[in-house]
Amino acid sequence: MRSVVPLPDHPELVITHSNAWSEYRVQNIRLWKKADSTAQTVVECFWADTIVCLGLSMLWPILSGRNACKAGLAVMVVLYAYSRCTRVLWESVVILHSLGLQLETQRGLPLVPLFTSRRFIPLTSLRDFVINEGLRGWSVHYYLAVMQQSSNGNVTIDVPFQNIMPRFPVLLEIYHGVHELLFDSPTSSISQTCNI
Known part of the structure; x- marks a missing residue:
């Protein structure tokens, strides 16, 4: 297992890869400042x-x-x-390579996670993973959206990182990583069912 911080200007993003899963974690930068010790x-x-x-x-x-x-x-x-x-410590997208996505939110004290909420999205219902934009007042905010389709045809949208709201370069890094691992791999069944 290896851990990488890909963007020197954005230390809040931590990427962890292993053989069976990959995690894109965004830490709450208001709680975690750079410190020497x-x-x-x-x-x-x-x-x-x-x-x-x-x-x-x-x-x-x-x-x-x-x-x-x-x-x-x-x-x-x-x-x-x-x-x-109940403050948000970090939020993450965990890619389980042959199963789907898991959206996680950790809450608690700054060095002690107390509560975890998880939402699993199976690979069979996953339709797309996109960067969307929304308006808030006079500003544009970018966010990630996971689109899934149920067995009866209803499409629902889940928003990862909805509490932390990371900046666009972080979202772009996560977007490319998820697409590379789920949609662009030749063994992925989702790339055959979706027009990407």
């Missing part, structure tokens, strides 16, 4: 938590006699902890 990365990721803990320790003695204030503070702490534990 892991200790520096931990300090950068948890500085907001440190400030919140200090603020709570200062407010707790002031609010010790008021139960309603304590309850409100507890609700705010729970909501803050929930928002920290």
